Amino acid sequence: MSILPRPAPPLPDAGPRESVRARLRRPWTLQARLMTAVIGMVAFILVMIGISTSAILSQVLIYNLDASVTDTASSIQPRAAFQSSAENVLESTRFPDGTLLVLNSVTSERITGAVVDSDGPRALTDDDLGQIAKSLQSADDSALTVNLPNLGEYLVRSYAAPGGGAFLVGLPLSNVTGTIGAILTTVALVTAGGLLLLAVIIAIVIRLGLRPLRAVAETATRVASLRMEEGDVSITERVPADQVDTTTEIGQVGAALNTLLDRVDASLTARQRNEELMRRFVADASHELRTPLASIRGFSELSLRAMRQAQDDESRQRVALAVETTEQSLERIQAQSIRMTTLVEDLLLLARLDEGQELVYGSVDLTRLAVEAVGDARPAGPDHSWTIDVPDQPVELAGDASRLHQVVANLLANARTHTPPGSEVAVSVAHEGAEAVLRVHDDGPGIDPSVAAQLFERFARADRSRDRKTGGTGLGLSIARAIVEAHRGTISVRSVPGDTTFEVRLPAKPADPV
CATH class of the missing domain: 3.30.565.10 (Histidine kinase-like ATPase, C-terminal domain)
Known part of the structure; x- marks a missing residue:
């Protein structure tokens, strides 16, 4: 029996969903943020203006409609006491289409209602009368909005009839709602068109305004691709002169980048010059040290050769010559050692002076x-x-x-x-x-x-x-x-x-x- 653990089942692939989330979390560009902020704010302001205008205009239209109801009631009131039904009252005078009249006559002791349409007065149905019957119980001048099943919404007022009884006069709200709807539709279309035009203009303005910033980014990208580790490096890339304007914020960024590149280029040139000086200095120092070292080696070899020859030949002349040769060689070795010591001390002095040392004030x-x-x-x-x-x-x-x-x-x-x-x-x-x-x-x-x-x-x-x-x-x-x-x-x-x-x-x- 195998004791190895079973492999865990593969996790479900959530690639598409994760990619959508990643795209949603991706930071927006500056252009997208500016356009969203400006267009959103303008759209909010226009919507608030449209709603406020519609509310004010609706109040004005309802006020005018209420005045029309009052005028219609004043012409109906003298006839309400002598007619037994609402149709008779509306037939006596030509009223605008949609005029509503509900009459509770004392003489007939019944409620009648009629509405004027294109064919003249037409009696109301029982459903319509039942909807507005309760409005007749209070004979005052307050305006009411009622929704009649077969006629729609009406603005109505109830009045007291001469000699007793009451009547109700109303006009349809369809004209008001139609006007408000037309205005809202017009405002919506104009707002949508204006926002679309605004989006295009803002996109063009932002794109033109961010052109210097894109030039800065492109210049920085080209500079970043240069190899500056070693060798003679010269940075010739600069933000174009037409994209540099110190009177604007973005133009100042371009000018600052050009100044930075000038200083970096000067620093790289100085670094290259220092490297060349250092190489030449090392070569010169090696040459200066090689000469005394070669002399020391040559004279030491000469001394050893003379000493060995003297050991092989024990004659006094050979020994004297070896001693003389060795003495001269040691003198030359000493002279070259002094010269090399002087050189090393001078180099050490220069190094310490470069580090700010070696001075006693x-x-x-x-x-x-x-x-x-x-x-x-x-x-x-x-x-x-x-x-x-x-x-x-x-x-x-x-x-x-x-x-x-x-x-x-x-x-x-x-x-x-x-x-x-x-x-x-x-x-x-x-x-x-x-x-x-x-x-x-x-x-x-x-x-x-x-x-x-x-x-x-x-x-x-x-x-x-x-x-x-x-x-x-x-x-x-x-x-x-x-x-x-x-x-x-x-x-x-x-x-x-x-x-x-x-x-x-x-x-x-x-x-x-x-």
Whole structure:
């Protein structure tokens, strides 16, 4: 016997019903909501106007009909005392069709009734008389509405007859109901036609009004389909200019989307530029590190080879040569290690400056700092002419003295390195407005215009051959810019042959450091 459970019976398929429910729960479009709200409100107002108009007109018509009943009764009243039946009274004078008369004569002591039709007065049936007999029991002037089995609804009034007895006069309500019906039919047809025309006009107006919003949606859809994960991405999609109008709400949405796309496009361009700079930076850093590493490896292999040869040949000459070779190799290894350490420290400094670290704020006298930097540069460049121009009063600012000294030292080393012997390097400090200004000028050959724009980039060099005779890392000016920008200042360069000036501007009274 199998102990497996039996499969449960399949549930009934409610596909069509569920799909109808799903469609009913589906949110309406903005156009459908607006049309439903406007048309529903207008239809409600028109229906209320039609009902109110019909009620007022019905009262007016009934009032006029009651006046006609009163006029008819006034012409019948003199004859009611002398006639024995209602037919005789109605035959004596021509009355409008539908005029109803019920007479309770004292002389005949019986109730008679007649109604005027196209053939003249016609006696009422017993059913009609029985329906209105109770109205004759009260001989007053109140108007009553009675529904006669064979005649329909009537507006009647009962009056006292001269000499005793009573009579009842009535006119049909068919004219009133017919008029009201015709008016309601006309109002209904006009309302339906007006609502249909209103729906068409509203649909056209809403469709034209929502066209800018559809243009926004189409633009956003096209932008969403773009691949922006990597590579050079440019967003050229924009909301058409004819659909952007800042004076309308929907037009403002289009203008806001275009502004957003402009900023996103600029951000993507900046991201691509940063990625290219990062790739170039990694390549340059790898190149800079590869050279000392290759030197270290080569000299270490040379030392090992000399030591092994000395072990194989125990002569004093071989041992002395191995010791000399090893000593030179170790010196070269030490030099390359120092160079690589300097490069790594510069890279670490740049990274920390980018993160807002490595700055210790205090009061800095830019005048004294410039004088000390020039004093340090003179022994390193005895073939150059060094001059300095500083004001009598100190130019003070808030900053990191050691890092600002590094900026000035880098600028002076850059001027010494890239100008021939005998060139003049002039340093000046000034206080201009709310800024402290430091300028380093030289009369060297100038900077190649092709590299002037990238001069402050990392590993930027005027010499594309990557010659390292200067012993630098190619990060001096980029470090200077990072330090100056960390102090909320700016650094720039102007260069023509024979006139090159680096200018550093720092806030003389900066805000509280972050």
